[in-house]
Amino acid sequence: MLPAFAVPVAVYLWQVVGAARTFAPRPQDFSPLSSLITLGMGALILDSWTVEPTAVLFVAGCAGLGAALGLFEWARRTVRGQFFSYIFAKDTPTFLCTSGPYARIRNPFYTSYLLTMASTALMFPSRFRAGVVVAMLGYFMAAALFEERKFARSTIAEAYAAYKARTGRFLPKLRG
Secondary structure, eight states, X not given: OOOTTHXXXXXXXXXXXXXXXXXXXXXXXXXXXXXXXXXXXXXXXXXXXXXXOOHHHHHHHHHHHHHHHHHHHHHHHHHTTSOOOOTTOOOOOOOOOOSGGGGTBSOHHHHHHHHHHHHHHHHSOOXXXXXXXXXXXXXXXXXXXXXXXXXXXXXXXXXXXXXXXXXXXXXXXXXX
């Protein structure tokens, strides 16, 4: 039987390989800040092989990991064949994707990574892991704000502003 920590590791590896196949960063677009995602995930699984999660936490974590993987794949298949910016790339956006999960949230890839990380922390709860998830939320917030500034300076700024008004950053926007 596989150890419990193998499940979040497998989901994260799927995301890394899927992102590498979906996004083709040009050397000038690569940012060393992108490595912080792997550093964060590494911190979350650090010593997790020494802990056996309870059945309830394992099942809840697996449900979250399944949702993360489903969202990741939905977003990946939606953008396949289009040029999408690599995280923290300094390019200028030229189009807006508003289909698939992008119809409701602006950053489904970031949401899927955050869900993977939160689910891992749920499976192996500790204050340290909770702190890592909060730090990674800050990281992805910084990345999303960086992208929003790029869109605001682009030729599609007006369309992006309207899109931003009707969608949530990481979660669907609640409508009244």
